Amino acid sequence: MGVRSKIWTKSLGMMAVSSTLALSAGAGWAADLTVWCWDPNFNGSTMEKAFAIYQASHPEDTLTIEYFDKTALEQKMQTQLAAGVTDGLPDIVLVGDEMAQKFLLAFPGAFEPLTDELDYAAMAPNKVAVATVDGETYSMPFDSGVTGYFYRSDILGEAGYTAADLEDITWDRLIEIGQDVLQKTGKQLLPIDTNDAGPLLMMMQSAGGWYFDAEGNPTIKDNAALRATLETYARLVNSGIVKPVNGWPEYTGSFTSGETLSTYIGVWITGTIKANADQAGKWAVAPIPRLDGVPGAVNASNLGGSSWYVFADAPNKDDAIDFLKTVWGADIDFYQQILVENGAVGSLMTARDGEAYQAVDDFFGGQPVWQNFSTWLSEIPPINFGIYTQEANAALVGQLPALLAGGDVDEIIDAIDAQVQAQIQ
Amino acid sequence: MKPVSILRHGFVGLVAVWSVFPFVWMAVAATNSSADVIKGRTLPGGYLIENIQAFMTAVDLPRVLWNSAIISGVGTVLTLTVSALAGYGFEMFRSRFRERVFAGLMLMLSIPFAALMIPLFVMMAKAKLINSYSAVILPMVASVFVIFYFRQATKAFPRELRDAAKIDGLSEWQIFAFVYVPVMRSTFAAATIIVFMANWNNYLWPLVVLQTNDKFTLTLAVASVGIGYTPDYGLIMVGAIAATLPTLLIFFLLQRRFVEGMLGAVK
Numbered sequence: 001m002g003v004r005s006k007i008w009t010k011s012l013g014m015m016a017v018s019s020t021l022a023l024s025a026g027a028g029w030a031a032d033l034t035v036w037c038w039d040p041n042f043n044g045s046t047m048e049k050a051f052a053i054y055q056a057s058h059p060e061d062t063l064t065i066e067y068f069d070k071t072a073l074e075q076k077m078q079t080q081l082a083a084g085v086t087d088g089l090p091d092i093v094l095v096g097d098e099m100a101q102k103f104l105l106a107f108p109g110a111f112e113p114l115t116d117e118l119d120y121a122a123m124a125p126n127k128v129a130v131a132t133v134d135g136e137t138y139s140m141p142f143d144s145g146v147t148g149y150f151y152r153s154d155i156l157g158e159a160g161y162t163a164a165d166l167e168d169i170t171w172d173r174l175i176e177i178g179q180d181v182l183q184k185t186g187k188q189l190l191p192i193d194t195n196d197a198g199p200l201l202m203m204m205q206s207a208g209g210w211y212f213d214a215e216g217n218p219t220i221k222d223n224a225a226l227r228a229t230l231e232t233y234a235r236l237v238n239s240g241i242v243k244p245v246n247g248w249p250e251y252t253g254s255f256t257s258g259e260t261l262s263t264y265i266g267v268w269i270t271g272t273i274k275a276n277a278d279q280a281g282k283w284a285v286a287p288i289p290r291l292d293g294v295p296g297a298v299n300a301s302n303l304g305g306s307s308w309y310v311f312a313d314a315p316n317k318d319d320a321i322d323f324l325k326t327v328w329g330a331d332i333d334f335y336q337q338i339l340v341e342n343g344a345v346g347s348l349m350t351a352r353d354g355e356a357y358q359a360v361d362d363f364f365g366g367q368p369v370w371q372n373f374s375t376w377l378s379e380i381p382p383i384n385f386g387i388y389t390q391e392a393n394a395a396l397v398g399q400l401p402a403l404l405a406g407g408d409v410d411e412i413i414d415a416i417d418a419q420v421q422a423q424i425q
Numbered sequence: 426m427k428p429v430s431i432l433r434h435g436f437v438g439l440v441a442v443w444s445v446f447p448f449v450w451m452a453v454a455a456t457n458s459s460a461d462v463i464k465g466r467t468l469p470g471g472y473l474i475e476n477i478q479a480f481m482t483a484v485d486l487p488r489v490l491w492n493s494a495i496i497s498g499v500g501t502v503l504t505l506t507v508s509a510l511a512g513y514g515f516e517m518f519r520s521r522f523r524e525r526v527f528a529g530l531m532l533m534l535s536i537p538f539a540a541l542m543i544p545l546f547v548m549m550a551k552a553k554l555i556n557s558y559s560a561v562i563l564p565m566v567a568s569v570f571v572i573f574y575f576r577q578a579t580k581a582f583p584r585e586l587r588d589a590a591k592i593d594g595l596s597e598w599q600i601f602a603f604v605y606v607p608v609m610r611s612t613f614a615a616a617t618i619i620v621f622m623a624n625w626n627n628y629l630w631p632l633v634v635l636q637t638n639d640k641f642t643l644t645l646a647v648a649s650v651g652i653g654y655t656p657d658y659g660l661i662m663v664g665a666i667a668a669t670l671p672t673l674l675i676f677f678l679l680q681r682r683f684v685e686g687m688l689g690a691v692k
Contacts, residue, residue: 038649040483040650041655042655064637066636066637066638067638067649067650068632068649069648069649072632072648072649075629075632075633076632076633079542079543079546079633080546080633082543083543083544083546083547083550084547085546085547085550085555087550087553087555088555088556088636248656249462249463249656249658250463250465252463253463253464253465256460256463256464257463257464271655272655275459275460275655276460
């Protein structure tokens with residue numbers, strides 16, 4: 001045996017010894033967990049708080065968070081996974097729920113299934129559904145995008161409408177209310193960006209509908225929820241109670257400045273609304289209106305939301321899973337903390353029995369808003385986003401001018417279907 | 426003033442306001458709170474210091490400025506060296522294959538960067554360069570556009586100068602360094618602005634290849650702060666100013682040469 005091969009054998013032996021040591025050391029081994037996410041004030045902040053709790057029992061471990069813009073993070077991950085290179089990937093990554101199926105289906109094996117690690121029966125069903133492929137669930141569900149109808153209770157009150165009048169109503173009832181309020185106050189009810197699919201998606205999901213079925217096949221034709229959504233949206237936008245806006249700043253500016261009186265959107269908007277401290281006590285939240293005449297339509301829906309995923313090749317995979325399981329998967333007090341401090345509505349349903357979820361919020365006129373949100377969260381109809389939701393959204397938005405100009409709904413559905421089918425081919 | 430002249434001045438003034446307004450608005454927005462920016466306030470406010478503080482807390486400015494300066498500076502020097510040599514070579518040396526090779530290079534201009542990104546990423550990973558300055562700089566060094574630009578500019582370089590220098594006994598390298606470079610300084614100035622700005626503003630490739638916030642360029646850092654669910658537009662505008670100022674500075678420093686370079690280098 002030559003010198004060279006002797007060294008080789010020796011180093012192989014050393015490697016074997018050191019990896020045995022690493023295995024036997026288990027959780028005692030110091031791990032530097034890395035996380036990629038996109039909002040230092042929201043998801044990054046909650047991650048730091050979760051880790052602070054974990055560190056009490058794992059003082060050796062450390063956490064590094066890298067921040068990217070959400071779309072940038074998706075693009076970055078897509079390129080790297082497509083290149084098949086796992087160097088430099090973090091242990092844990094935050095993925096928007098609407099992108100989850102795309103990543104899970106396009107890159108099988110890239111993410112670690114957590115089905116045997118977490119108790120998914122305790123999580124919101126719609127959050128579990130978006131992260132499940134072939135019976136395996138991959139995510140630690142994080143923030144919910146449960147929707148609410150946020151409105152200026154002071155001005156609607158002056159116009160004669162109380163919270164009870166907005167409870168469990170249909171969109172057509174909201175149009176009636178809006179027209180009455182417009183007449184009495186001169187103000188429009190809703191800002192809507194007609195280049196955004198969001199307002200339609202919330203309607204569609206509230207009836208358990210989507211562009212695709214559970215297998216990911218397009219169901220754009222013969223889709224009662226989509227048809228009702230298009231018809232309702234056209235009636236709503238053309239009713240005179242909607243102020244068309246362009247882009248996110250104008251949208252949020254419209255209802256925070258008092259120009260319009262309400263909006264329907266995901267719970268994560270709460271921070272933006274509460275940033276206007278002078279409006280404390282002037283806001284309230286109702287469940288969003290439901291689609292009329294569609295079986296299964298409820299007064300609850302979802303927009304946005306995200307979940308934590310562990311990479312299958314993560315350098316500290318076992319520690320990352322242990323961390324998610326111990327804190328994110330079980331610690332009810334932690335969920336009270338991030339609700340109060342970050343306004344994060346988590347997806348662990350047992351957390352709603354905690355103190356913070358029971359509390360009332362004076363900004364929203366003393367309503368138990370968090371209790372309400374978590375009730376609506378459990379009612380959201382689960383849907384399958386599939387791989388092509390972004391493409392379908394683009395097709396939908398492309399047809400909105402025709403829809404709002406009074407175009408035939410059948411033709412519009414055909415056009416959306418044709419464009420989506422062409423993209424999928 | 427004649428009516429035609431008034432009309433002309435009016436039109437030019439309108440175009441000037443049109444192009445300057447975004448910059449003015451960026452500066453004004455940096456002095457306002459995010460809520461005011463959203464409401465469309467166009468008057469200066471009193472939030473400048475707060476916005477700067479918020480930006481400095483969110484971004485390690487010296488660090489990202491350093492990253493940007495290294496990547497853009499070294500990148501520009503390397504790109505100019507390689508491309509000027511290539512442009513000089515393509516124009517000065519005759520060969521049967523010259524035009525074919527050049528046409529092949531030109532063809533590469535039509536390949537979108539998105540198509541090159543994945544193979545490039547694999548190459549960088551194999552070279553163990555992920556998350557390094559080199560990974561950002563290297564793919565940009567041989568810029569087909571800049572080679573093309575130098576070759577076009579070199580067409581105006583008097584061959585007699587080269588012949589005279591040869592008679593004086595200068596080697597080809599010496600001719601390049603001591604005759605070509607000084608004569609073509611306007612071209613170099615224009616190319617410096619183009620390449621420096623392209624490197625400074627480069628977003629997609631650094632985003633893909635840089636993995637940690639401490640390696641981020643200023644452009645990347647600005648794009649990743651103040652975002653999220655409740656964007657802080659005042660902070661974002663401070664970042665936009667911070668990212669714009671250095672390129673403006675370079676532009677004004679080299680402005681005269683830039684215009685000369687664009688008009689044709691050799692007089």
